[in-house]
Amino acid sequence: MPLRFFSFHLMPYPALPPDYDGPAWVTCPNELFDPAIGHEVYNRYLDELIYAEELGFDGVCVNEHHQNAYGIMPSPNLMGSILARQTKRVKIAIVGNALPLYDPPTRVAEEFAMIDNISGGRLIAGFVVGGGPEYYSFSMNPAHARDRFAEAHEIIMRAWTEPGPFEYVGKHYKLRYVNTWPRPFQQPHPEVWIPGAGSLETMEFVAKHHYAYMGIPYFHISVFDRTFRMFREACEREGYEYDPLQAGWLEPIYVAETDEQARTEYESHFWYFVKRLLPGINISPPGYTSLRSIENILKGAGTFAINLTSWDEVVEGQYAIVGSPETVAEKLIESLGRLGTGNLLGLFQLGTLPGHLTRKSLELFANEVMPKLRKEFPEGARVLRGQSAVA
């Protein structure tokens, strides 16, 4: 099985005051944001992603969320463009842009193509519907989320692959002249990733277009087993056997010298993330998800990390993989083999985890865990190409 390593950064706000116990989303008061801390952490977080390239990762990942403390990255494209200049080799995965929030969505085609040109073809284009909270933060009607996503996706892929100008007339977007400059550096288009939380519609969409499906974390590992099995079945229903590079597993990882030391250094930062930054992420506005998907998502909802109460549960359910290089390698080899995911998206910085521990964990992972995994999964890093969306 091919295996590629990515370092994923959420860029969390690490300084919610101890006496604030409200949600980290939508209504989390923005007076809690301290610009001095913002200046420090934005630059530190970027440095951590750039460091991943030095250490030999295959790629780095950023994502988009609005009006929240969980991830202060409303524009991952700004981060992607900085990374395009400050890195030379790694893939830059922007997973993704919340397409229904861009009007017109040709904006995404333009900005992604810019980053792809600047980086010389290193962009991975991620498209998302946007999280439930985003539909509150944008006052965007969730009932139209899936429709708008489908139309925006079609517009972007056609903008990249069809000669312009052309006219697009859909239900939500009516564009008389689609003629995107620049065109993407990668032809016919960059690799496409779609993150999902277990919604069937999303899996079927990804399978249909031969894109890659990224499993969103914070559930018991058994939920991932089901999710990736369902995705493989969705590919089979499309008449093909899925490629491991079509699947990505996003997982919090922390490596230290010993198991005990790892837990000691990591645990409080993990709980800040779970108990302070997750509250509010799991709201599902009406009409945002189909009933059959809600039914499916609810099957795993009881295991959502927000309900965790003990470290034993964290370890048992692999909500984070934490330990010595040996322990981490062993667990990852076992789970990667079982899940069949060819992209490992490690979430190394999490919650309040400080810079020096993040860098140490990255180093130990790159120097001691990665070689073990590359030996176990020797096929090496290939590049996945989705089929053209409009084929």
Next chain:
Amino acid sequence: MGSVSEEKVSTQVGKVQVFRGGVAGGPPVVYLHSAQGESAGLLLLERLADWASVTAPVFPGFGESEGIEHIDDVEDAVFHLLDVFDQLGLASAAVVGLSLGGWLAAEIATRYPERVSKLVLVNPAGLYIAGHPIKEIFGRNLDDLAVEMFADQDHPVAQLMHHMSTFATSTISGEIPFDMLRPLLQAQAATAKLGWDPYLHNPKLARRLYRVSAPTLIVHGAQDGLIPRAHAEAYASGIAGARLVDVEGAAHMLPLEKPDELDRLVREFVEG
């Protein structure tokens, strides 16, 4: 006591449920339900059926009514209701609407005044009043919503809402089958189509209210914690000759809490 029975009516968007009954030849009265979808077994309908010819259509997405996929906004909703009126031969009727239903009643009365003989708006949504926002109804804890919607927390529906606030958790644990959650989710999704953005109002409605030609009664539940009285006042001042009545001991779900009093108000207003 009068009675109503369920029918299915074919419309452009699909088959919809309608509760009908009452006195043949009595004044036609249409009841438009709120985002709660109160229809089946609604005591008010039986009271109205004592003296009127009652029609209570169930909006697509609620109950067993089909066709919400063909309705995107208030514009579509108004055309759908006109279609229902036509299918049922209602040239003109007294229209009573609660909350979302009151908003839709006002939309019909401004656009097609000839179809509305009398207009009764009960805790109506539909307007934006600066400084007096309608409370959030989406994604709220049902426990909190029940407090805003009922003056009497012992009302059976308030009690049900308190029980249902744990529904999602109980569904996750498997104690309650998903099918019991389904109607609630569908009703919220249908409401979101009409009222997510702009939030439960039509920015153009206020300046169209002058078009209402029907005699109009605005009924405000004195304990309504969801829609402030300022909304009732704005309707009353925007519609020529409209009268505003406050009902004590009732909150947002006034037709459930005070069915006899509302019936009396509607009857006096329609027959008067």
